[in-house]
Amino acid sequence: MAKRVQDMKRFGDVRPRFGEGTEYVKVExxxxxxxxxxxxxxxxxxxxxAAVFTFEIDGEDKESLTFxxxxxxxxxxxxxxxxxxxxxxxxxxxxxxx
Numbered sequence: 001m002a003k004r005v006q007d008m009k010r011f012g013d014v015r016p017r018f019g020e021g022t023e024y025v026k027v028e029x030x031x032x033x034x035x036x037x038x039x040x041x042x043x044x045x046x047x048x049x050a051a052v053f054t055f056e057i058d059g060e061d062k063e064s065l066t067f068x069x070x071x072x073x074x075x076x077x078x079x080x081x082x083x084x085x086x087x088x089x090x091x092x093x094x095x096x097x098x
Contacts, residue, residue: 022054023062027071027095030064030088033057037086037097040075051075055086070094 038061040053050067053075066072071088074097078084086097 023060025057025062025064027064027066027068027088028090030055030057031090032087034085034087036083038083040079040082042072042076066095068095070096 035055035057038054040051043050047067049072051072052063052065054063089096089098
């Protein structure tokens with residue numbers, strides 16, 4: 001039996017979300033700012049591998065999405081060491097953690 005329209009859930013109520021209630025920050029907004037890098041999730045997209053990393057800055061948990069192959073590789077390399085204090089720096093054309 002088909003559901004009545006008023007009984008159906010809305011798309012926004014069922015779609016997956018990263019860190020419910022967590023503020024999203026662009027990587028470039030983190031340049032030169034110290035933060036605590038807490039965790040990350042890897043995903044494969046049509047544009048390649050990406051990572052959503054969770055961090056704390058000014059006492060608040062936030063998230064950022066990156067497609068940077070350099071940042072993704074660095075996250076994989078330090079996964080067992082998390083949490084760590086980090087900063088993001090642009091070196092030439094690439095973003096890197098320092």
